[in-house]
Amino acid sequence: MGIEEFVNKSEGEWNSMRSGHSLAFKQFEEVLSHISITLLQPDDTQIKDYLKESEYSKPQIISPFKIEWSGESNWKGSDSSNDLSGCSLLIPIPSSKQEGIILRSMGYTEKIDAISNYHFISDGTIVLSTVYEQTVAEERIWFISENVRCRSSVILSLESKAILQTSFASEIKRVHKPYRE
Amino acid sequence: MGIEEFVNKSEGEWNSMRSGHSLAFKQFEEVLSHISITLLQPDDTQIKDYLKESEYSKPQIISPFKIEWSGESNWKGSDSSNDLSGCSLLIPIPSSKQEGIILRSMGYTEKIDAISNYHFISDGTIVLSTVYEQTVAEERIWFISENVRCRSSVILSLESKAILQTSFASEIKRVHKPYRE
Numbered sequence: 001m002g003i004e005e006f007v008n009k010s011e012g013e014w015n016s017m018r019s020g021h022s023l024a025f026k027q028f029e030e031v032l033s034h035i036s037i038t039l040l041q042p043d044d045t046q047i048k049d050y051l052k053e054s055e056y057s058k059p060q061i062i063s064p065f066k067i068e069w070s071g072e073s074n075w076k077g078s079d080s081s082n083d084l085s086g087c088s089l090l091i092p093i094p095s096s097k098q099e100g101i102i103l104r105s106m107g108y109t110e111k112i113d114a115i116s117n118y119h120f121i122s123d124g125t126i127v128l129s130t131v132y133e134q135t136v137a138e139e140r141i142w143f144i145s146e147n148v149r150c151r152s153s154v155i156l157s158l159e160s161k162a163i164l165q166t167s168f169a170s171e172i173k174r175v176h177k178p179y180r181e
Numbered sequence: 182m183g184i185e186e187f188v189n190k191s192e193g194e195w196n197s198m199r200s201g202h203s204l205a206f207k208q209f210e211e212v213l214s215h216i217s218i219t220l221l222q223p224d225d226t227q228i229k230d231y232l233k234e235s236e237y238s239k240p241q242i243i244s245p246f247k248i249e250w251s252g253e254s255n256w257k258g259s260d261s262s263n264d265l266s267g268c269s270l271l272i273p274i275p276s277s278k279q280e281g282i283i284l285r286s287m288g289y290t291e292k293i294d295a296i297s298n299y300h301f302i303s304d305g306t307i308v309l310s311t312v313y314e315q316t317v318a319e320e321r322i323w324f325i326s327e328n329v330r331c332r333s334s335v336i337l338s339l340e341s342k343a344i345l346q347t348s349f350a351s352e353i354k355r356v357h358k359p360y361r362e
Contacts, residue, residue, distance in 0.1 A: 017207060019200030021351040023329075026198060030209045122303035144319070144335050148204075148344050152333060154325050163329050168349030170202040 001124035003092045003100065007063040009143060010037045016071070018151075018169035033071025033084065035171065040064045040089075050089055050105055064091045092118070102128065134158050147173040182305035184273045184281065188244040190324060191218045197252070199332075199350035212265065214252025216352065221245045221270075231270055231286055245272045273299070283309065315339055328354040 013036050020029035040047055047064045051057060070085035086106060094100035099119035106113070116130040116139075125142040139153045151169040156162065194217050201210035221228055228245045232238060251266035267287060275281035280300035287294070297311040297320075306323040320334040332350040337343065 015207075017202040017204070017209065019202070019209060019211075019349060021198045021200070023198070023351060023353055026196075026213060028198065028200060028209075028211045030200075030211075032207060121306075123306075123308070125302075127304070138325070144344065144347075150333060150335070150347060152331060152349065154331070163325065166325075166331060166349075166351040168200060168333060168347075170204060170347040172204055 001120050001126070002097045003094055003118070003126075004063045006120075006126055006141075007037075007039060007065050007092070009146070010141075010149070011039050011065065012037060013174045014149075014171040015174060016069075016169050016171045018071075018167055020165055020167040022165055023163055029167075030074040031071045031084065033069050036068045038066045038068075040066055046089055047091060050091065050103070054103060056091075056093055056103065060093045061091050062094055064089065066090070104130070131158065135164065136161075149173075182301050182307070183278045184275055184299070184307075185244045187301075187307055187322075188218075188220060188246050188273070190327070191322075191330070192220050192246070193218060194355045195330075195352040196355060197250075197350050197352045199252075199348055201346055201348040203346050204344055210348075211255040212252045214250050214265065217249045219247045219249075221247055227270055228272060231272065231284070235284060237272075237274055237284065241274045242272050243275055245270065247271070285311070312339065316345065317342075330354075 013034065016033045016035050018031040018033065020031070042058050042061055042064060044064070046066070047061070048058070051061070066087065066089055068087045073084055088104055088106040091103040092100060093103065099117070102116045102118055104114045104116060112132065114130050114132060116128045118126055118128045120126055123142065125140050128139040130137045134157065136156045136158050137153055139151065141149060141151045143149045149171045151171065153167045154163060155165045157164055194215065197214045197216050199212040199214065201212070223239050223242055223245060225245070227247070228242070232242070247268065247270055249268045254265055269285055269287040272284040273281060274284065280298070283297045283299055285295045285297060293313065295311050295313060297309045299307055299309045301307055304323065306321050309320040311318045315338065317337045317339050318334055320332065322330060322332045324330045330352045332352065334348045335344060336346045338345055
C-alpha cells in the first residue's frame with residue numbers, strides 16, 4: 001500500500017462509530033459521525049493557497065484530499081461538542097513509496113496546523129505520528145474490507161509522555177450515496 | 182517480537198476498557214474489566230490434561246499461559262453479561278519465529294475450544310485469526326508502552342462474511358499488584 005492507493009480507497013462518504021477511552025478516569029466517550037473524504041486536484045485553489053504559506057510546492061505533493069466531518073457525542077455539554085464538526089485539508093508529500101509527511105490544515109487533537117509523519121507497515125496499515133504543542137498523537141488506519149476501515153489513536157502528553165487518551169473508530173463506507181441531511 | 186516475548190510482556194494484572202461496536206445497529210457496548218495473565222509451566226497439570234485431548238504434545242509448545250477475566254458491561258440485562266467472567270488456557274505452538282497456532286480452551290467469540298492462527302507484523306503487532314462454528318474473529322494486540330496495550334477485534338459471519346462487530350480495548354498493567362476484591 002502506498003499513499004495514493006490509501007487515499008483512493010478512503011475517498012467517499014463514511015458512517016463512523018468512535019469510542020474514546022480516558023484511561024486515568026476510566027471514562028468512555030461515544031461519537032457517531034459522518035465523514036466525507038474528497039480527493040482534490042493538486043492545482044485546486046484551496047491546496048495552492050495552503051502551499052503558498054508553506055515551504056512545500058506542487059511538484060512534491062500527491063493525492064491531496066479534504067476531510068469533512070460532523071458528529072454527535074454522548075458527552076452532553078462537554079467542550080468536545082464544539083469539536084464535532086470540521087474540515088481539514090490533507091496534503092501528502094512522500095519521501096518514498098512507504099513513508100513521508102502529510103500537511104494538515106487542522107490537526108486531529110489540537111485545532112492547529114500540523115505536519116504528520118506517516119509510514120505503512122507490512123499489513124498495509126498506515127501509521128501517522130503528529131507532534132502538537134502539548135500532545136503527540138499516533139493514529140493507525142487499516143482496511144478490513146473495501147467498505148470498512150478501522151482507525152485507532154493514542155494521545156500522549158508531549159512533556160510527560162503519559163498516555164492521555166486512546167480512541168477507536170469503525171467506519172463504513174456509504175457507497176454512491178453522499179450524506180445529505 | 183516472537184510469541185515468547187509477547188507472552189512475557191503480557192503477563193500480569195490489567196485494567197481493561199473495552200468498547201464494542203455493533204455496526205448494523207450503531208450500538209456501543211462499554212465494558213470495564215480486570216484481566217489476569219499468568220505464565221504456566223509446560224508441565225502444568227492443566228496444560229498436560231488439555232494436550233492429552235489434542236493431537237499436540239509438550240515438545241511443540243512454548244510459553245503456555247492462562248487468562249482470567251471479570252468485567253462489567255453497560256448492557257444491563259443483556260445476554261452478554263453472562264460472558265463477562267471466564268478463564269481460558271492458551272497454548273502457543275510456533276511454526277516459525279513469526280507465526281504459528283494457539284490452542285485456546287475457550288474461544289473469544291464463541292465459548293468453545295478453538296485454534297487461532299497467529300502471526301506478527303512488522304511493528305510487533307500480533308494478529309490472531311480464529312474460525313469458529315458461525316463466526317471468524319480477527320484480533321490484533323499491540324503494545325504502546327511497557328504497561329499499556331491495545332487490542333482490536335473484528336468479528337465476521339463465517340457464512341456471509343458480513344462484519345458483525347468490532348471492538349477495541351485499552352489495557353493498563355497494574356504492576357506488582359494483583360487484583361483482589
